[in-house]
Amino acid sequence: MQLVFLLEQVVNGLVLGGYYLLIALGLSLIFSVGGVVNLAHGAFYALGAYGSLEIAKYFGFGAGVVLSPIAVAMLGILFERFLLRRFYAADPILSLLVTFGLAMVAEQSIRMIWGAAPLAASMPAGLKGPVIVGDFLFSRYRLLLLAIVAAVLVGVWLLLRRTSFGRVVRAGIQRPDMVAVLGIRLEPYMTAIVVLGVGMAAMAGAFFAPITIVHPAMGAEIITVAFVVVVIGGLGSFWGVVLAALLVGVVRGSTIHFLPAAGEASMYVLMFLVLMLRPRGLLGERIEKFE
Amino acid sequence: MTSTTRRSLVAGGAAAGGALALGIPSVVRGQSDKIRIGHLTPMTGFLGALGEYAVLGLRMAEEEINQAGGVMGRPLEVISEDSINPATAATKAQRMFERDGATVLMGEISSASALAIAQVAARNKKLFMSIGARSDTLRGKNCNRYTFHVDIPNTVMVNAVGKALLRDNMVKGKRFFSLTADYVFGHDLLRAAKTFFAANQGNLIGDELVATDVTDFSPYLLKIRQSRPDVVCSNLAGNQVTNLIKQYAEFGLPFPIVGFNLNTADAWAAGEGNLSGTWPTVWHHDLDTPGSKAFVAAFTKKHGKPPENHAWIEYVSLKIMAQAMNEAQATDTEKLIGFFEKGTEFDILKARKAWFRSWDHQLMQEAYPFSVKPKGQAKDKWDFLALGQAVPGPQESLEALAPTREENPCSM
The missing domain is CATH 3.40.50.2300 (Response regulator)
Known part of the structure; x- marks a missing residue:
């Protein structure tokens, strides 16, 4: 029986991993392409959640989770064009500082616009409740979420691997100078990647709003986990991030099963171990321009 | 390269400046005849939402008291700051006494931070009114004669x-x-x-x-x-x-x-x-007393939303403090402690008046259980809680649910 319980935690951890994945993947993409660790990523997650609630007020839940990420992704254009772009070639510490500052400004702006009190958010009644498969219990909403994350994942993977857009982006990650020599301007590709990453974060925010508290500091809460996932997976690695997100979910779930008090510490211990044994992360690739 | 550096400097400076402007409250030193109240409450973190209501409630009381002529003819001046965590709360408490010249400290929601502030208050031999912290240990094992407790204990x-x-x-x-x-x-x-x-x-x-x-x-x-x-x-x-x-x-x-x-x-x-x-x-905005109704109406008119229990408790706490200073005709710590320990009754907008127990400094007041209204009965998004009957009941002593002297290890 004990084994079944553990297995249930492991499966739940996989679902939870999908939950981290949407945010971590964008963070990783933006880093690979621009060399910028976007500490403001959590702010877009928060904006996605707040935006979805505003839209849902008038047009319903479905419109909220679809339109809010699109609106926030449009903000991403401005973010890339006027801010991030200035820091691709600069000392990474500058982009860290500026995105950190932006995260604080965004959090405080949310507090000024919507107040410090959390906003109420609920999902349509039809999505609530459990799905029981054998001995296992799942949340119906999270299973739906998992399917959406999987679809997004496949979409992003196809985009990067099977399109000319993806070929330029991948070439740009490794050898931006060669891409330039071939007469291709990388800027529009950069913008597109940031829009994609920011949009995914906002999508995560919109979908998580009904199951987690919507408050100004929600972005700061999620960025740490996302960052840990990216570091464990290996900066710049697509499958590394996927693997790490699932791993963090599973490790956290199993730790809470055996040693609940260590639940939140477990992912940091995991990160510590990975960094000790494989400083580049689980599947981290060697990226020439960062060497 | 120079241009990048300059630009990034400007951008960074703007961001930092913005954060400073928004994040750090300005401490304005008023004239010396003001009675300064140091107010610490969590405005960020997992209790931040409650802290926002706490500030609104206390400020509303401050405004009303000052419009009515202040305390002993002197205006009140509240300095509110984010207490953040116990270590920061203790540092800020000490600074409020030393540098800002706070007469008393009030506030707090986190029991951990309240404990830290209570110790600072005792060391400075100044009064701390712990408003929203509920741990028994604060008014039990860790009680001290400089700290009074407004919220109901665990x-x-x-x-x-x-x-x-x-x-x-x-x-x-x-x-x-x-x-x-x-x-x-x-x-x-x-x-x-x-x-x-x-x-x-x-x-x-x-x-x-x-x-x-x-x-x-x-x-x-x-x-x-x-x-x-x-x-x-x-x-x-x-x-x-x-x-x-x-x-x-x-x-x-x-x-x-x-x-x-x-x-x-x-x-x-x-x-x-x-x-x-x-x-x-401890309180809910549809409590049916004239005092509560007037407070809820005024608060809702001002802020566009009904007061939360932390707004109410901060509001009545400052009113209690002002009443004590007015009636004791003093801001002196010892005189105020003496006044509270006398068991003076305070109107806290509930059916029954409240008073501090002299031996553990706990405010004796009514509490309420609540459940959830059946679907479709809520008038607005704030109205889904169904408040139960006050406990202790009208015939019982207000001390009926509180720890007794035998159960509570407080000794001052």
Whole structure:
């Protein structure tokens, strides 16, 4: 029986991993392409959640989770064009500082616009409740979420691997100078990647709003986990991030099963171990321009 | 390259400047005849939502008192700051006494920070009115003669809900599984809950300590399901409660849920249709007394939303402090302590007046259990809680639910 319980935690951890994945993947993409660790990523997650609630007020839940990420992704254009772009070639510490500052400004702006009190958010009644498969219990909403994350994942993977857009982006990650020599301007590709990453974060925010508290500091809460996932997976690695997100979910779930008090510490211990044994992360690739 | 550096400097400076302008309250030194009140409360973190209401409530009282001529003809000046955590709270408390010349300190919601401030107050031999912290230990083992406690203690919250549970036959022989906030407040609340279960033949079959920054409760929900309790019981705090309620509804566990701590703002944030069960509160905005109604109307008019229990308690606390200074004709610490210890009654907008117990400095007042209104009965998004009858009942002593002298190890 004990084994079944553990297995249930492991499966739940996989679902939870999908939950981290949407945010971590964008963070990783933006880093690979621009060399910028976007500490403001959590702010877009928060904006996605707040935006979805505003839209849902008038047009319903479905419109909220679809339109809010699109609106926030449009903000991403401005973010890339006027801010991030200035820091691709600069000392990474500058982009860290500026995105950190932006995260604080965004959090405080949310507090000024919507107040410090959390906003109420609920999902349509039809999505609530459990799905029981054998001995296992799942949340119906999270299973739906998992399917959406999987679809997004496949979409992003196809985009990067099977399109000319993806070929330029991948070439740009490794050898931006060669891409330039071939007469291709990388800027529009950069913008597109940031829009994609920011949009995914906002999508995560919109979908998580009904199951987690919507408050100004929600972005700061999620960025740490996302960052840990990216570091464990290996900066710049697509499958590394996927693997790490699932791993963090599973490790956290199993730790809470055996040693609940260590639940939140477990992912940091995991990160510590990975960094000790494989400083580049689980599947981290060697990226020439960062060497 | 120079241009990048200059630009980044400007951008960084703008961001930093923005953060400074927004994040750090300005301390304006007023004329010397003002009575300065140092106010510390968490404005960020897992209790930040409650702190926002706390500030609004206290400020409203400050405004009203000053419009009515102040205290002993002198205006009040409140300096509010984010207490952040116990270490910062202690530093800020010391600074408010030393540098800002605060006459008294008020506020706090976190029991851990309140404990730190109480120690600073005792060291400085100055008064601290701990307004929103509920741990028994603050007015028990860790009590001191410079600290007064306004909010109901954990034991009262447990007993307020406990009475309703006993009435519904939900305690004797039932198996409880609890989730507890992993800091002084949660541990303290769990202790009070255990005492209650032991006295009424309830069985606590499991408890999990939950860190205050946990946002995903799914592994805990699975553990609860695996141990198949009769009742799930929440000893959580702040944002934790909201997340639990949301995810409990999401997973649709079949066990009834009750809790020994819930602030209205955390319930509001849970969203429609997610909350169920019986919970305690110290005050709710549909309380049917003329005083409460007037306060709610004024607050709602000013802020466009009804006051939360922390707004109410800060409001009445400053009124209590002003009344004490006016009637004792002093701001002197010893005189104020003497005045409070006399057992003077204060109108706190409830059916019965409240007074401080002299030996543990706890305000004796009514508490209420509440449950959730049936679907479709809520008038607006703030109106889904159904307030129960005040406890102790009208015929009982206000001390009926509070720890007795034998139970409470406070000695000053």
